Amino acid sequence: MxxxxxxxxxxxxxxxxxxxxxxxxxxxxxxxxxxxxxxxxxxxxxxxxxxxxxxxxLKWNITILAFIYTFTVMVVLVFAIELQQAITNRGNMEFADAVMGLWGFLVFFIIYAVAAFIIYLIVKSFKRDK
Structure with missing residues (x-):
């Protein structure tokens, strides 16, 4: 870093x-x-x-924009944390830590996206049956 x-x-x-x-x-x-x-x-x-x-x-434009904004905030946050660690000597300032933190967000977002998509398909199929 x-x-x-x-x-x-x-x-x-x-x-x-x-x-x-x-x-x-x-x-x-x-x-x-x-x-x-x-x-x-x-x-x-x-x-x-x-x-x-x-x-x-695009269809889910608000979701896409919210993801982009959140990802941007997360990038700033993880680098601010890494800089804080370097300044205070309370941890190692490593690029890998920042990348791992962003991966954490991406994994949780993917879990959310898959769950939301499954729920969307279920709701859509119930509406089509009626």
Missing amino acids: REIIIILAEIVNTIHDILIDIFGLHLTDKQLHFWVIGIIGIVTFFFVYIFFKIVEM
């Missing part, structure tokens, strides 16, 4: 150096954050908007 954070920090530093070397931009950290995060955010927004418009056309 620490290695991943170090790699991400190196990527950010490289982007910073490229902006300075190629474009001659000498920005403060606040200015750099404003532009880079702003551009990444708006590009991400457009991709997410298009993706959600496609999901909106």
Whole structure:
């Protein structure tokens, strides 16, 4: 996990150096954050908007959107827990722990989805019989 954070920090530093070397931009950290995060955010927004418009056309769109939102929250949560463990030295900060936590959520969601689908089929078959 620490290695991943170090790699991400190196990527950010490289982007910073490229902006300075190629474009001659000498920005403060606040200015750099404003532009880079702003551009990444708006590009991400457009991709997410298009993706959600496609999901909106699907049958169980609210379930799909709820899953995507919950999964996003879970990703943030597991990485926040791992960072907290590194800061407080109350556990090992490992990427595998974060992945295992997300697998736990996925397994429980799959169990829910299968049960909900079975109940849906049963209800639908009873309605068709009437």
